[in-house]
Amino acid sequence: MSIPAAPTAAATEAAATAPTASAPQACPCCAATIDADPRFAVWCPRCEWNLTPGATDAPAPKTRRSAAHARREAAATARTDQLFEDIAAGRTATGGQRARLAAAAIATAVHLATAALCAWGLWLLVTGNTPLRCLGAVVLALVVLIRPRLGRAPRGEGVLTRAEAPALYGLADRVAAELGTRPAGVIQVDADFNASVWVAGLRRQTVLTLGLPFWEVLGEQDRVALLGHEFGHRVNGDNRRGFWLGAAIQALAHWHDLARPRGHYRNAVGLQMLFQLTDLLLGVLLGGVAWLLRRVLLLLDRLTSRAGQQAEYHADTLATRVGSTEATRRLLRTLLLQQTAETAATRVRAELRSRPGTARRGRTPDPAERTSAPEAFWERLRVHLATVPPLEHERLLRRSALERGAVDATHPPTHLRLALLDRAPAVPAAVTMTPAEATAIAAELAPHRVRVARTLLAG
Ligand SMILES: [Zn+2]
Numbered sequence: 001m002s003i004p005a006a007p008t009a010a011a012t013e014a015a016a017t018a019p020t021a022s023a024p025q026a027c028p029c030c031a032a033t034i035d036a037d038p039r040f041a042v043w044c045p046r047c048e049w050n051l052t053p054g055a056t057d058a059p060a061p062k063t064r065r066s067a068a069h070a071r072r073e074a075a076a077t078a079r080t081d082q083l084f085e086d087i088a089a090g091r092t093a094t095g096g097q098r099a100r101l102a103a104a105a106i107a108t109a110v111h112l113a114t115a116a117l118c119a120w121g122l123w124l125l126v127t128g129n130t131p132l133r134c135l136g137a138v139v140l141a142l143v144v145l146i147r148p149r150l151g152r153a154p155r156g157e158g159v160l161t162r163a164e165a166p167a168l169y170g171l172a173d174r175v176a177a178e179l180g181t182r183p184a185g186v187i188q189v190d191a192d193f194n195a196s197v198w199v200a201g202l203r204r205q206t207v208l209t210l211g212l213p214f215w216e217v218l219g220e221q222d223r224v225a226l227l228g229h230e231f232g233h234r235v236n237g238d239n240r241r242g243f244w245l246g247a248a249i250q251a252l253a254h255w256h257d258l259a260r261p262r263g264h265y266r267n268a269v270g271l272q273m274l275f276q277l278t279d280l281l282l283g284v285l286l287g288g289v290a291w292l293l294r295r296v297l298l299l300l301d302r303l304t305s306r307a308g309q310q311a312e313y314h315a316d317t318l319a320t321r322v323g324s325t326e327a328t329r330r331l332l333r334t335l336l337l338q339q340t341a342e343t344a345a346t347r348v349r350a351e352l353r354s355r356p357g358t359a360r361r362g363r364t365p366d367p368a369e370r371t372s373a374p375e376a377f378w379e380r381l382r383v384h385l386a387t388v389p390p391l392e393h394e395r396l397l398r399r400s401a402l403e404r405g406a407v408d409a410t411h412p413p414t415h416l417r418l419a420l421l422d423r424a425p426a427v428p429a430a431v432t433m434t435p436a437e438a439t440a441i442a443a444e445l446a447p448h449r450v451r452v453a454r455t456l457l458a459g
């Protein structure tokens with residue numbers, strides 16, 4: 001059957017970000033009536049025509065490589081589905097313990113390799129003659145270069161101190177206390193449609209990063225659920241974020257980055273034959289090391305993807321306990337809108353720039369527009385995401401179902417995360433945000449809202 005050309009998301013999302021009346025039209029494949037919103041991709045829920053705009057429907061030529069890829073995808077889908085069924089039924093996921101031990105063994109090997117190199121460098125330095133001492137110094141310099149890094153707590157732009165944001169820290173502290181974990185050491189806001197938590201430095205400070213485009217479009221209680229999910233990562237036994245495995249993964253990624261072949265190994269060493277030969281040998285050697293390190297990283301990814309998915313489900317369950325099942329459901333449905341938010345931000349930027357008297361690149365805005373444009377940006381983004389029609393939500397959910405085959409994904413597809421919420425009895429919120437608290441937090445974030453909106457408007 002020939003498939004009619006499918007319009008892309010970019011082509012079908014009209015310039016307006018405000019909701020517009022839907023116009024019924026017939027599906028070009030099965031003739032079903034589609035209630036299309038001109039702001040979004042037109043697709044058919046009956047035959048799934050144009051479910052993924054821009055994707056080709058023509059079957060790819062069958063090669064040995066594509067067959068192997070298809071087999072890997074099918075295996076990943078089966079693993080993802082099996083893990084979901086295990087967790088939904090309250091069973092301990094099968095095979096998890098062996099993968100956990102294997103990942104810990106690789107991490108130990110990484111740390112032992114660094115320790116052995118350090119010990120050898122020191123031994124050469126203490127016991128060797130002058131040339132061996134020089135070699136020892138080189139080895140120790142290499143150890144400094146490849147040492148495991150624990151990360152530093154962020155400072156500067158986007159970081160909120162406890163004195164600047166007492167209400168936000170207060171809410172985060174209540175969520176952390178409810179889950180029995182340490183409070184946030186640092187809260188940072190950035191311009192991503194995301195949020196994350198990680199642990200920095202020897203003091204193991206919890207760093208909470210809130211992406212303002214995500215935070216701003218969430219409802220008040222959904223924000224509590226978001227904090228519940230993020231702090232949930234501190235208590236859900238996610239070993240990828242632990243001290244031992246986390247530091248090993250970071251070290252391996254850093255080693256891979258150092259060894260990755262770069263142009264200057266091949267080009268920058270002048271015309272002399274000797275240098276060119278050395279350059280070539282170094283490039284081949286480092287290329288081999290980088291290939292090996294990439295394999296180990298992929299293996300670690302594979303070994304920890306099940307634990308990663310399990311940790312996400314667990315963090316969602318903790319989010320329901322803190323912010324309620326209903327708020328967590330809304331949080332996950334908003335999470336599906338990442339691409340929509342990016343497209344909306346581009347449209348809002350174009351709209352605000354074309355408005356008479358508003359900021360354009362290279363022109364200094366007058367004082368009135370300096371304050372109005374950022375607030376208008378957030379308001380329009382909120383309206384756009386709040387008016388996404390059910391048909392578009394359904395398309396995004398079905399697309400998320402297709403992502404089950406992503407090999408070694410550490411996040412389960414969102415439709416399965418939502419399905420897990422439906423399997424468990426709904427629970428009320430243990431922490432609620434009061435209206436006074438919401439107002440105070442909004443005031444604390446106001447300067448960052450202006451800064452981030454300006455960054456996004458200038459992008
Ligand atoms: Zn159809």
Ligand SMILES: [Zn+2]
Nearest residue numbers: 229233312315
């Ligand atoms: Zn998470």
